[in-house]
Amino acid sequence: MEGDKKGAGTTKYRGVRTRPWGKFAAEIRDPERGGARVWLGTFDTAEEAARAYDRAAFAQRGATAVLNFPGEAGSGSRGAAGSSSRAPAGSGAGRGTGRGGSERIELEYLDDSLLDDLLDEDKYSGK
Numbered sequence: 001m002e003g004d005k006k007g008a009g010t011t012k013y014r015g016v017r018t019r020p021w022g023k024f025a026a027e028i029r030d031p032e033r034g035g036a037r038v039w040l041g042t043f044d045t046a047e048e049a050a051r052a053y054d055r056a057a058f059a060q061r062g063a064t065a066v067l068n069f070p071g072e073a074g075s076g077s078r079g080a081a082g083s084s085s086r087a088p089a090g091s092g093a094g095r096g097t098g099r100g101g102s103e104r105i106e107l108e109y110l111d112d113s114l115l116d117d118l119l120d121e122d123k124y125s126g127k
Contacts, residue, residue, distance in 0.1 A: 011046045013068045015053030024049040028056045 011018055017025045019042065026040035026049035040056055043049040050068040057065040 011050075013046055013050035013053070014066065015040070015057070015068075016046055016049040018046070026050070026052040026056075028053055028060070030060070 011024065015026055015028050017027075019025055024043045024046045026043060027037045028040060029035045030038045038056065040049070040052045043052065051072070054065075054067045054069055054072065057067055
């Protein structure tokens with residue numbers, strides 16, 4: 001089976017460890033916190049834990065992330081929804097928190113006349 005143990009506490013998935021009672025823990029290192037571990041949760045299967053790691057790695061590093069399931073990168077696929085516990089809501093796991101977070105704003109360039117129109121003081125100042 002894919003989720004079987006290879007050795008004491010290890011699996012074949014990056015960021016996933018086997019707990020002594022048979023569950024799978026997922027965590028990722030945060031380079032912005034000096035390599036501190038960020039807890040992602042405890043899961044029933046190694047695959048669920050690996051997908052949680054992939055989501056967090058993709059959020060941290062984007063397209064350069066090394067993933068367990070590279071074909072699913074950025075697809076938003078959450079896999080099976082039955083994990084036994086998830087990261088606490090305020091933990092920041094899987095989100096780009098802190099300096100250099102993963103929030104991105106995309107701007108679409110239309111043309112200079114739109115910008116000029118928006119900056120035209122007379123048009124919007126009520127004069």
